[in-house]
Amino acid sequence: xxxxxxxxxxxxxxxxxxxxxxxxxxxxxxxxxxxxxxxxxxxxxxxxxxxxxxxxxxxxxxxxxxxxxxxxxxxxxxxxxxxxxxxxxxxxxxxxxxxxxxxxxxxxxxxxxxxxxxxxxxxxxxxxxxxxxxxx
Numbered sequence: 001x002x003x004x005x006x007x008x009x010x011x012x013x014x015x016x017x018x019x020x021x022x023x024x025x026x027x028x029x030x031x032x033x034x035x036x037x038x039x040x041x042x043x044x045x046x047x048x049x050x051x052x053x054x055x056x057x058x059x060x061x062x063x064x065x066x067x068x069x070x071x072x073x074x075x076x077x078x079x080x081x082x083x084x085x086x087x088x089x090x091x092x093x094x095x096x097x098x099x100x101x102x103x104x105x106x107x108x109x110x111x112x113x114x115x116x117x118x119x120x121x122x123x124x125x126x127x128x129x130x131x132x133x134x135x136x
Contacts, residue, residue, distance in 0.1 A: 111125055
């Protein structure tokens with residue numbers, strides 16, 4: 001009887017650990033391209049930023065008013081009170097990377113996509129800084 005209780009306790013613990021592991025693993029998933037642009041286009045605003053050391057970066061009013069928009073045709077635009085930029089993007093879901101190439105530039109900006117779903121886009125720059133964006 002005691003051995004049966006131990007087996008049930010072990011089984012319950014195993015199931016709990018499995019559910020916990022599956023739930024935690026979904027946190028850093030990079031969704032598909034449609035998550036990035038929705039049905040035709042999607043607007044993203046900055047929610048949080050962290051520097052390379054992991055410290056929060058205080059959002060300025062310009063940061064809060066910046067809108068990054070992705071279109072289904074592979075174009076993007078970024079608008080803020082200070083600047084406007086547009087160009088093309090390339091998203092590699094399997095490589096978890098997003099590359100933005102502004103119009104008229106030969107240099108691209110590359111980011112690691114640490115999370116992408118319908119509501120959140122988390123990017124990590126090569127210097128280690130991160131930006132969390134929310135869908136409008």
